[in-house]
Amino acid sequence: MKIVGLESLVFGVDDIGGAARFLVDYGLTPVELSDRGGRFEAMDGTAVVIARQDDPALPPGPVPGCRLRKTVMGVADEATLGAIAAELRRDREVRRLPDGSIESIDDAGFVLGFQLTARRPFVLAGEISNAPGGVVFRPVNSLGVPPPGSVIRPRSLSHVVYFVPDVVKAEAFYVNRLGFRCTDRFTGTGPFLQPGGSLDHHTHFLIGAPPHMHGVEHFTFHFGGPSEMITNGYRFVEKGYQAFWGPGRHILGSNWFWYFNSPFGCHIEMDADMDQHDASWRPREATASADNSQTFLLKMRKKWYPGPGIPENGDYA
Amino acid sequence: MATTRDGAPPGWVRLCRSDEIGEAQSRGFDPGDEGQDRLFVVRWQGQLHAWRNACPHVQGAPMAWRRDAYLNAAGTRIVCHAHGAEFMPDSGLCVQGPCRGERLSPIALVVDADGELFVKS
Numbered sequence: 306m307k308i309v310g311l312e313s314l315v316f317g318v319d320d321i322g323g324a325a326r327f328l329v330d331y332g333l334t335p336v337e338l339s340d341r342g343g344r345f346e347a348m349d350g351t352a353v354v355i356a357r358q359d360d361p362a363l364p365p366g367p368v369p370g371c372r373l374r375k376t377v378m379g380v381a382d383e384a385t386l387g388a389i390a391a392e393l394r395r396d397r398e399v400r401r402l403p404d405g406s407i408e409s410i411d412d413a414g415f416v417l418g419f420q421l422t423a424r425r426p427f428v429l430a431g432e433i434s435n436a437p438g439g440v441v442f443r444p445v446n447s448l449g450v451p452p453p454g455s456v457i458r459p460r461s462l463s464h465v466v467y468f469v470p471d472v473v474k475a476e477a478f479y480v481n482r483l484g485f486r487c488t489d490r491f492t493g494t495g496p497f498l499q500p501g502g503s504l505d506h507h508t509h510f511l512i513g514a515p516p517h518m519h520g521v522e523h524f525t526f527h528f529g530g531p532s533e534m535i536t537n538g539y540r541f542v543e544k545g546y547q548a549f550w551g552p553g554r555h556i557l558g559s560n561w562f563w564y565f566n567s568p569f570g571c572h573i574e575m576d577a578d579m580d581q582h583d584a585s586w587r588p589r590e591a592t593a594s595a596d597n598s599q600t601f602l603l604k605m606r607k608k609w610y611p612g613p614g615i616p617e618n619g620d621y622a
Numbered sequence: 623m624a625t626t627r628d629g630a631p632p633g634w635v636r637l638c639r640s641d642e643i644g645e646a647q648s649r650g651f652d653p654g655d656e657g658q659d660r661l662f663v664v665r666w667q668g669q670l671h672a673w674r675n676a677c678p679h680v681q682g683a684p685m686a687w688r689r690d691a692y693l694n695a696a697g698t699r700i701v702c703h704a705h706g707a708e709f710m711p712d713s714g715l716c717v718q719g720p721c722r723g724e725r726l727s728p729i730a731l732v733v734d735a736d737g738e739l740f741v742k743s
């Protein structure tokens with residue numbers, strides 16, 4: 306099944322204005338914004354959609370209190386859409402919506418949508434490192450650090466992470482029914498999952514958790530590279546948003562990460578430079594711990610050389 | 623309590639004027655200049671309450687989503703914006719979410735005769 310990845314995530318919120326500002330400050334572009342909600346797009350058109358939490362058009366979340374109301378995946382062709390509908394109709398309701406998409410539910414209670422992907426292809430070089438002996442270099446006189454005031458935009462909706470009460474059952478649904486592959490696994494926690502039409506290390510990560518945690522841990526968009534992503538994160542912090550973990554780099558997936566609190570009842574992440582894998586990849590297995598999930602964690606030092614207003618020996622606090 | 627406007631009695635630290643925090647509003651404070659709010663104060667049904675900015679779900683996790691934004695839109699619940707846990711503003715009891723039944727850590731506060739707000743340091 307050629308599922309190419311996430312197309313959009315739909316949230317019900319109690320403060321449209323606050324959530325809208327948050328998403329714009331994160332870097333997304335608002336389209337169709339009103340006091341009832343809006344759509345906020347990355348460069349390829351993948352998006353976060355928000356609506357009022359009491360909007361009757363929203364499907365229910367998996368549990369009360371979960372603000373994610375629908376996860377929409379993109380598929381490459383009508384044949385895949387038909388195959389998904391036929392597969393899921395074997396044991397559950399599949400609705401065909403007026404826009405041609407289909408809607409159903411996974412085994413953990415998350416409402417799913419599937420549509421022909423509307424991702425807009427674009428070509429824009431990602432971050433390039435200059436290395437002696439390397440083959441690909443940044444153009445001469447171009448800068449590695451995004452200059453102040455430069456526009457930084459998320460490129461594409463990357464992945465979503467669910468807390469699920471029965472991780473074995475939840476994984477079996479994505480693998481056996483929708484053709485996802487496990488790329489790596491945290492023992493006793495859950496799998497990183499890749500759909501058939503993507504090379505990304507993961508578009509989904511499942512975490513087995515007690516029923517009262519059922520919901521979403523985080524979601525994230527890919528940025529053009531670590532320098533761009535971390536610059537964007539510092540700008541976000543300066544605007545008053547609350548960082549949670551990062552910036553750092555994961556081991557499984559190699560993606561750079563920075564997590565923030567959000568008005569969506571879950572974390573939002575910024576990520577960059579995720580590994581890609583094909584069917585020849587052999588999944589690894591690791592125990593979940595901070596040490597096994599961050600290869601390094603960066604800390605900003607405000608003052609690092611002696612100077613005006615700084616102790617003679619610098620400030621290494 | 624005996625104090626001057628700019629001085630706090632030993633063991634207490636001045637945060638702000640108490641009337642700067644209106645009904646159903648919250649505000650974070652970083653009295654030790656640690657770079658992150660150590661505590662926050664909410665006003666709920668007229669009363670001020672101070673809580674450590676540390677969610678019982680993940681030890682020490684900061685709770686606001688934006689500076690001073692510790693409440694839901696209606697101002698009826700404290701919300702941890704990491705995974706959405708909801709707490710009663712007056713008792714600190716978690717009533718929905720991953721740490722249901724657990725409590726926020728209270729911080730003693732006092733308003734002096736001049737309306738200045740102090741917390742135990």
Ligand code: FES
Pocket residue numbers: 677678679680683702703704705706707719720721
């Ligand atoms: S850290 Fe507060 S809800 Fe998870």
Ligand SMILES: [Fe+2]
Pocket residue numbers: 464466523525562574576
């Ligand atoms: Fe992630």
